Amino acid sequence: MPKNWATLHVRDKIFVAGLFLSPGNVEFEAQSEGNTMSAKQAPIFNEMMNGEDVRAAYRNLEQWYRSMPAELRSLKQSEAEALFRRVGITFAVYGEGGDPERLIPFDMFPRVLTDGEWRKLDRGIRQRAAALNAFLCDVYGRREIIRAGRIPEHLVTNNEAYEKAAVGFMPPKGVFSHIVGVDLVRTGPDQFYVLEDNCRTPSGVSYMLQNREIMMRMYPQLFMENRIAPVDGYAGLLKKTLASVAPKKCMSEPNIVILTPGQFNSAYYEHSFLADLMGVELVEGQDLFVEGDFVWMKTTEGPKKVDVIYRRIDDSFLDPLCFRPDSMLGVPGLMDVYRSGGVTICSAPGAGVADDKAIYTYVPDMIRFYLGEEPVLENVPTWQCAKKDDCKYVLEHLPELVVKEVHGSGGYGMLVGPKSDKSTIEAFEAKIRENPENYIAQPTLSLSACPTFVEEGIAPRHVDLRPYCLVGEKIELVPGGLTRVALTEGSLVVNSSQGGGVKDTWVLAE
Amino acid sequence: MLSRTADHLYWMARYLERAETTARLLEVGARNALLPDPSGGYRNDWEAVLQAKGTLEEFKEKYGEPNQRNIETWLFFDAENPSSVLSCINAARENARVVRTALTAPVWDAINSAFQELKQLQRTERSKLMLSDLSEWTLRTCHLVRGCIQATQLRNDGYDFMGIGTSVERADNTARLIDVKYYVLLPSLSYVGSGLDQSQWALLLQSMTAQRAFNWTYTGEITAQKIAHLLILNRKFPRSLLSCVRWSCEHLDNIAENYQTGTRAQDVAHQLLDDLSRATVEDIFDEGLHEFLGRFMARNAGLAITVQDVYLHGMPA
Numbered sequence: 001m002p003k004n005w006a007t008l009h010v011r012d013k014i015f016v017a018g019l020f021l022s023p024g025n026v027e028f029e030a031q032s033e034g035n036t037m038s039a040k041q042a043p044i045f046n047e048m049m050n051g052e053d054v055r056a057a058y059r060n061l062e063q064w065y066r067s068m069p070a071e072l073r074s075l076k077q078s079e080a081e082a083l084f085r086r087v088g089i090t091f092a093v094y095g096e097g098g099d100p101e102r103l104i105p106f107d108m109f110p111r112v113l114t115d116g117e118w119r120k121l122d123r124g125i126r127q128r129a130a131a132l133n134a135f136l137c138d139v140y141g142r143r144e145i146i147r148a149g150r151i152p153e154h155l156v157t158n159n160e161a162y163e164k165a166a167v168g169f170m171p172p173k174g175v176f177s178h179i180v181g182v183d184l185v186r187t188g189p190d191q192f193y194v195l196e197d198n199c200r201t202p203s204g205v206s207y208m209l210q211n212r213e214i215m216m217r218m219y220p221q222l223f224m225e226n227r228i229a230p231v232d233g234y235a236g237l238l239k240k241t242l243a244s245v246a247p248k249k250c251m252s253e254p255n256i257v258i259l260t261p262g263q264f265n266s267a268y269y270e271h272s273f274l275a276d277l278m279g280v281e282l283v284e285g286q287d288l289f290v291e292g293d294f295v296w297m298k299t300t301e302g303p304k305k306v307d308v309i310y311r312r313i314d315d316s317f318l319d320p321l322c323f324r325p326d327s328m329l330g331v332p333g334l335m336d337v338y339r340s341g342g343v344t345i346c347s348a349p350g351a352g353v354a355d356d357k358a359i360y361t362y363v364p365d366m367i368r369f370y371l372g373e374e375p376v377l378e379n380v381p382t383w384q385c386a387k388k389d390d391c392k393y394v395l396e397h398l399p400e401l402v403v404k405e406v407h408g409s410g411g412y413g414m415l416v417g418p419k420s421d422k423s424t425i426e427a428f429e430a431k432i433r434e435n436p437e438n439y440i441a442q443p444t445l446s447l448s449a450c451p452t453f454v455e456e457g458i459a460p461r462h463v464d465l466r467p468y469c470l471v472g473e474k475i476e477l478v479p480g481g482l483t484r485v486a487l488t489e490g491s492l493v494v495n496s497s498q499g500g501g502v503k504d505t506w507v508l509a510e
Numbered sequence: 511m512l513s514r515t516a517d518h519l520y521w522m523a524r525y526l527e528r529a530e531t532t533a534r535l536l537e538v539g540a541r542n543a544l545l546p547d548p549s550g551g552y553r554n555d556w557e558a559v560l561q562a563k564g565t566l567e568e569f570k571e572k573y574g575e576p577n578q579r580n581i582e583t584w585l586f587f588d589a590e591n592p593s594s595v596l597s598c599i600n601a602a603r604e605n606a607r608v609v610r611t612a613l614t615a616p617v618w619d620a621i622n623s624a625f626q627e628l629k630q631l632q633r634t635e636r637s638k639l640m641l642s643d644l645s646e647w648t649l650r651t652c653h654l655v656r657g658c659i660q661a662t663q664l665r666n667d668g669y670d671f672m673g674i675g676t677s678v679e680r681a682d683n684t685a686r687l688i689d690v691k692y693y694v695l696l697p698s699l700s701y702v703g704s705g706l707d708q709s710q711w712a713l714l715l716q717s718m719t720a721q722r723a724f725n726w727t728y729t730g731e732i733t734a735q736k737i738a739h740l741l742i743l744n745r746k747f748p749r750s751l752l753s754c755v756r757w758s759c760e761h762l763d764n765i766a767e768n769y770q771t772g773t774r775a776q777d778v779a780h781q782l783l784d785d786l787s788r789a790t791v792e793d794i795f796d797e798g799l800h801e802f803l804g805r806f807m808a809r810n811a812g813l814a815i816t817v818q819d820v821y822l823h824g825m826p827a
Contacts, residue, residue, distance in 0.1 A: 298824025
């Protein structure tokens with residue numbers, strides 16, 4: 001069933017987090033010091049250590065590491081890799097040559113969060129997910145936040161992700177973004193920052209689940225010695241969430257499906273994995289059609305009505321009659337059925353306007369505006385080049401900033417000031433001057449590091465974290481998330497396409 | 511079940527069965543080549559093997575003269591040959607990958623492991639690979655996957671669509687394997703009934719793991735009639751044409767019962783079964799073995815097309 005891969009431009013945001021540098025040019029110091037972790041010169045927070053002491057949360061793990069013979073470790077590592085391959089947990093990369101089915105490197109040293117640390121994240125993430133959804137209902141409805149002057153109108157309506165077809169339609173339970181992936185980085189014992197929100201279809205959750213499965217299989221002892229909060233309720237909660245937003249017209253048990261672009265999509269494994277865990281059909285556009293007021297899927301027994309579509313394709317591919325006419329991935333007429341309440345689409349078309357980098361800076365304001373609360377989690381300070389003063393500051397401080405395109409993803413089209421030479425910076429400066437609205441800038445942060453297995457034992461490597469928050473009738477969040485790790489020494493790039501790996505992420509139960 | 515899912519399951523089973531047949535054909539060809547040629551030297555029946563697979567033209571275009579090494583490559587490793595073991599295992603695995611949610615973990619594991627092992631084989635030096643090891647590996651792999659299906663899959667419609675894929679493909683393949691015999695004999699009809707002819711019939715039995723089945727079922731010496739009966743009309747032999755068609759019928763009946771409604775597919779299958787049940791070996795030899803097999807393959811293919819039309823293409827039944 002070959003698809004024209006060239007026509008797929010699925011916005012898949014897994015492993016495309018931002019890029020952050022530590023202050024003081026860690027990499028250069030690393031060369032002179034031979035040690036990136038020199039506490040004096042590069043104050044990187046090592047999540048395992050408190051000065052010379054091992055932090056309580058990591059004590060068992062440290063023991064575990066110390067008592068493990070090196071041969072055993074490499075044995076277990078290859079065993080884990082074989083397992084990943086056998087189970088087929090791969091991500092697909094086509095068109096680059098080589099094996100199209102790649103493994104994401106799995107680091108067996110878990111990352112640990114204490115119960116206390118998690119409680120704060122939990123509150124902050126739920127708060128954010130609620131505010132983002134309130135914002136979406138508002139901008140496609142009464143637009144109060146714009147009328148109140150808290151967010152400039154053009155940032156919303158001129159936004160590429162702003163969906164005119166969604167205006168005036170309130171999805172069931174007032175939820176636009178049903179799965180919110182919040183990307184977090186840590187800079188100190190108590191300091192977490194939100195790097196970005198993912199309101200469309202954040203991926204990677206299958207790795208959260210499988211990393212845990214593999215760790216439990218490899219090292220059951222660890223799970224007896226540590227009280228680790230389980231994450232395997234995720235699929236059940238996801239199904240409950242999706243069922244809770246079934247359209248009003250659905251009178252019986254809702255028929256939920258996952259809509260995938262197909263087997264050539266890099267996250268196809270995840271799509272089928274989630275469908276399997278939830279016990280729902282994994283469909284492609286060609287399996288669905290619209291007739292009358294509903295969407296149907298083609299089955300061996302004839303057409304069957306579909307109530308909730310958890311789509312893993314972009315807005316612009318959903319319906320060739322409404323969006324891109326050349327899309328083969330979507331379902332003609334789907335948007336009409338959606339707008340007349342015949343089917344729920346998760347996330348709702350237009351949800352992307354809330355996770356845009358330009359909107360990101362306003363999320364704390366949203367929280368105050370809609371919830372009347374102070375944000376639990378902070379944003380990374382961000383300068384918007386669209387604002388004159390900000391732009392001036394950015395242009396004056398380019399060598400120390402990270403500059404990103406507002407709509408970019410995947411670590412492309414960005415300038416990493418401290419790592420760039422003069423001519424690169426100058427070239428980028430010209431681009432900013434030409435179209436300042438297209439750029440935001442952030443300071444280089446000192447990303448935390450976690451112990452990670454390397455040839456000689458363990459060494460600190462930079463990490464980030466993406467928990468997955470579910471929003472339906474209720475807001476649900478399993479204790480954990482996907483930790484991505486930059487496996488190369490000194491590197492801050494956690495993207496799997498650029499040498500990033502993943503870790504099991506533990507939240508210790510009280 | 512989604513029509514597309516059923517389609518993938520059906521083709522997964524077909525490709526798996528096809529891989530097995532290709533391996534069996536390789537085995538027959540290799541053994542045939544070990545028999546002395548009455549006109550001196552050794553026989554070279556490789557062309558017959560390729561003809562039965564319907565790939566003689568493509569092969570000649572790519573490799574020229576058939577010799578064992580080239581044919582081994584073509585039938586086992588060559589990705590350009592759509593019915594090579596490699597192509598079939600890859601296709602079976604690709605179909606399985608798409609519908610993993612419809613397969614149990616052991617089934618997926620067996621198919622995926624086969625795929626990984628095959629990659630390993632590809633990297634192995636060819637001089638270290640015996641032809642018999644390759645065909646044995648293929649047979650073992652196919653048995654393992656089918657065993658996992660048998661032991662772990664829910665007996666739902668998906669199971670029946672896999673079953674139809676297997677039985678339709680196997681019927682076609684058995685017919686082709688018998689047909690090799692026809693091509694082997696083509697050069698000269700005078701071989702019929704000669705000592706060599708006998709040993710080739712025996713080889714056919716071997717290639718289908720049917721020697722013992724034959725001995726348990728029939729008495730006396732091996733004759734073409736008895737072998738034809740075993741492979742075409744015997745209800746007990748699991749690769750006979752009759753058995754295959756019976757299974758197609760059984761699976762289709764299960765589906766009809768499951769869905770509480772039948773389709774054209776059930777009619778077509780039962781018609782074929784009725785005709786086959788009434789046939790005798792004498793009829794078949796009177797008609798001509800080759801002609802009979804050709805007619806059977808066409809009707810079997812007709813059944814496959816009907817199944818696709820009514821179940822797998824998502825048209826409202």
